[in-house]
Amino acid sequence: MSSSGDILNGNRFGPGLPPGSGLAVSGPRRDWLGAIASAGTLGIAPFLIFALLFLLLPTLGLVSGAFFDTHGHFTFANFGQLTQPTIVSAYLISIEVSAASALLGAAAGLIIALAIGRGGLPSWIRSTALTFSGVASNFAGIPLAFAFIATLGRLGLVTVLLRTYFDFNIYRYGFNLLSFWGLTITYLYFQIPLMVLIVMPAVDGLKREWSEAAETLGASTMQFWRYIGLPVLWPTILGTLALLFANAFGAIATAYALTGSSLNIVPILLYAQIRGDVLHNENLGAALALGMIVITGGANILYIVLRMRAERWLR
Amino acid sequence: MRRSRFLPWLVFILGAAYFLLPLIATFDFSLKLKRNVYSFAAYANVLGDPLFRQTFGYSALIAVCTIIVGAVLIVPAAYFVRLKFPALRPFVEFITLLPLVVPPIILVFGYIRMFGSSSWLPFTASRQGTNVLLTFGYVTLAMPYMYRAVDTGLRTIDVQTLTEAATIMGASTPRILLRVIFPNILVAVLSGAFLTFAIVIGEFVMASLLNRPAFGPYMQNVGANKAYEPAALAIIAFAVTWAAMGMIQLLARFAPKAASHDE
Numbered sequence: 001m002s003s004s005g006d007i008l009n010g011n012r013f014g015p016g017l018p019p020g021s022g023l024a025v026s027g028p029r030r031d032w033l034g035a036i037a038s039a040g041t042l043g044i045a046p047f048l049i050f051a052l053l054f055l056l057l058p059t060l061g062l063v064s065g066a067f068f069d070t071h072g073h074f075t076f077a078n079f080g081q082l083t084q085p086t087i088v089s090a091y092l093i094s095i096e097v098s099a100a101s102a103l104l105g106a107a108a109g110l111i112i113a114l115a116i117g118r119g120g121l122p123s124w125i126r127s128t129a130l131t132f133s134g135v136a137s138n139f140a141g142i143p144l145a146f147a148f149i150a151t152l153g154r155l156g157l158v159t160v161l162l163r164t165y166f167d168f169n170i171y172r173y174g175f176n177l178l179s180f181w182g183l184t185i186t187y188l189y190f191q192i193p194l195m196v197l198i199v200m201p202a203v204d205g206l207k208r209e210w211s212e213a214a215e216t217l218g219a220s221t222m223q224f225w226r227y228i229g230l231p232v233l234w235p236t237i238l239g240t241l242a243l244l245f246a247n248a249f250g251a252i253a254t255a256y257a258l259t260g261s262s263l264n265i266v267p268i269l270l271y272a273q274i275r276g277d278v279l280h281n282e283n284l285g286a287a288l289a290l291g292m293i294v295i296t297g298g299a300n301i302l303y304i305v306l307r308m309r310a311e312r313w314l315r
Numbered sequence: 316m317r318r319s320r321f322l323p324w325l326v327f328i329l330g331a332a333y334f335l336l337p338l339i340a341t342f343d344f345s346l347k348l349k350r351n352v353y354s355f356a357a358y359a360n361v362l363g364d365p366l367f368r369q370t371f372g373y374s375a376l377i378a379v380c381t382i383i384v385g386a387v388l389i390v391p392a393a394y395f396v397r398l399k400f401p402a403l404r405p406f407v408e409f410i411t412l413l414p415l416v417v418p419p420i421i422l423v424f425g426y427i428r429m430f431g432s433s434s435w436l437p438f439t440a441s442r443q444g445t446n447v448l449l450t451f452g453y454v455t456l457a458m459p460y461m462y463r464a465v466d467t468g469l470r471t472i473d474v475q476t477l478t479e480a481a482t483i484m485g486a487s488t489p490r491i492l493l494r495v496i497f498p499n500i501l502v503a504v505l506s507g508a509f510l511t512f513a514i515v516i517g518e519f520v521m522a523s524l525l526n527r528p529a530f531g532p533y534m535q536n537v538g539a540n541k542a543y544e545p546a547a548l549a550i551i552a553f554a555v556t557w558a559a560m561g562m563i564q565l566l567a568r569f570a571p572k573a574a575s576h577d578e
Contacts, residue, residue: 043488044400044407047392051410053436054451055458058425059417065428112330119323129327135553135560136334138513142534143552146545147337149538150344157340189337192330250418253519253531257538267420267520274424274524286428289421300416 063293065286078287086264087288094249094266097180101187102244106237108188109195117203130200133193140190145257148186152177178259186254191244202236202310239306246299250292266292338553345546357547370533377446377529378515381453382508385461388454390504393465394496397474411462414455423452423521445525452521457511468503506563513559517552
């Protein structure tokens with residue numbers, strides 16, 4: 001292995017060539033090699049400084065703000081204020097929408113991945129579905145809200161078709177696009193494709209030999225999935241659930257364009273707080289932000305841990 | 316054993332319905348600006364709006380700046396991590412994953428507090444400064460995707476051998492990066508670039524909270540005030556996303572599959 005140590009010693013030519021073989025390392029050349037080593041530091045330093053200035057410090061600065069009152073004294077009072085009803089209900093709705101869209105998205109995504117990966121459908125379906133998933137998982141934000149207003153809004157195509165041809169007014173039966181279910185159905189548009197993209201390699205990793213071996217031993221399809229398929233896929237599924245949860249929890253643009261500020265979820269509350277200090281305490285905003293980081297961070301750590309467990313089977 | 320293909324087909328058709336219906340409905344809605352007749356009037360209104368052109372142009376320009384700054388920061392970092400500091404690798408990868416943990420709204424909140432007009436680095440004090448800050452914010456958002464793309468590109472070439480060969484021939488480190496490494500991973504950098512473009516062009520929360528005239532806040536504003544134009548905008552935005560992803564697919568065909576310098 002050629003590590004930085006080798007380079008500093010003048011051996012950049014790997015284990016095959018001992019130092020000084022062929023090319024004598026003379027005095028000025030040695031300086032030049034030192035220059036390369038420092039070039040390495042120079043090459044990586046801007047990235048690290050950038051990450052420090054525009055990723056780590058702003059986040060840490062914001063988080064630390066949660067521990068101070070408006071006069072700059074250390075306090076835990078901001079967290080006590082998080083228990084006021086508006087904030088608690090915002091966290092609850094956010095967690096509900098994120099959990100529902102993650103669970104449904106993961107279930108639907110897994111079923112779709114199994115159908116296109118192992119269902120024996122024509123191969124063009126698989127490639128089309130995967131390409132489309134790449135597009136749809138990135139088609140979030142404001143335009144997605146517009147698309148669902150045109151579909152399930154009061155004048156949306158599906159709403160109107162159901163009312164005209166089936167005499168079924170979904171709004172009369174309690175559906176509202178600007179509510180929990182409306183937001184969840186909209187979020188599924190980017191959650192399902194993300195699940196398909198992440199779980200597809202794991203589904204492909206279920207070796208044909210495994211199902212053949214199980215069949216030879218007399219296992220039914222149900223038994224194969226119960227004892228082999230799902231246990232292998234499980235870490236990937238759970239890990240992706242955590243990722244989908246964090247993905248929905250931090251999203252704001254779609255919800256904001258869909259509901260304005262009528263739906264009280266954490267990112268929208270934080271947005272209003274940054275815009276106009278609606279909570280009348282800037283450091284309470286910081287505490288709100290810290291709560292978000294704890295939740296998305298926890299979900300992502302779970303994702304990384306479970307992902308490492310899942311990769312055992314993909315070798 | 317022959318399995319029934321009924322269920323897979325049913326799943327596919329239901330999935331296709333869920334994903335295509337909103338697109339059909341949006342397209343249908345976008346054509347209904349004029350009463351009782353299908354027309355492209357909503358598109359004409361959108362494309363004829365000078366604000367549309369200004370904000371789209373602004374976001375496209377910021378996206379290009381983001382890609383350039385991102386590539387200049389990340390290509391050398393990923394190259395030197397591979398070549399000289401393999402021990403730093405988990406640390407650097409962790410940093411590049413952090414923007415997925417910290418939501419954009421929190422990053423921009425942090426920026427506003429840290430780089431305000433009375434701070435030691437008052438980015439938000441001037442318009443130019445805020446543009447730079449927005450670009451840096453987007454570089455941070457794009458970091459997970461850009462780093463992964465570049466690192467995948469570096470994996471397919473033999474960085475060690477290429478560097479040694481170029482060094483023996485007397486090339487300096489910047490020259491190696493620019494003339495040897497970069498052209499070899501151009502396809503990977505470009506696919507990262509298109510993904511970055513797709514993310515940046517419609518981004519809302521950072522641009523909105525930094526008060527920049529970007530495409531995302533413009534779309535939000537149209538959505539709050541018009542009926543049919545938002546549908547037209549959604550179709551345009553979908554087409555842009557599709558074009559960016561299509562370019563990545565196209566580029567993937569030109570990407571080398573494995574290192575071809577081992578022999």
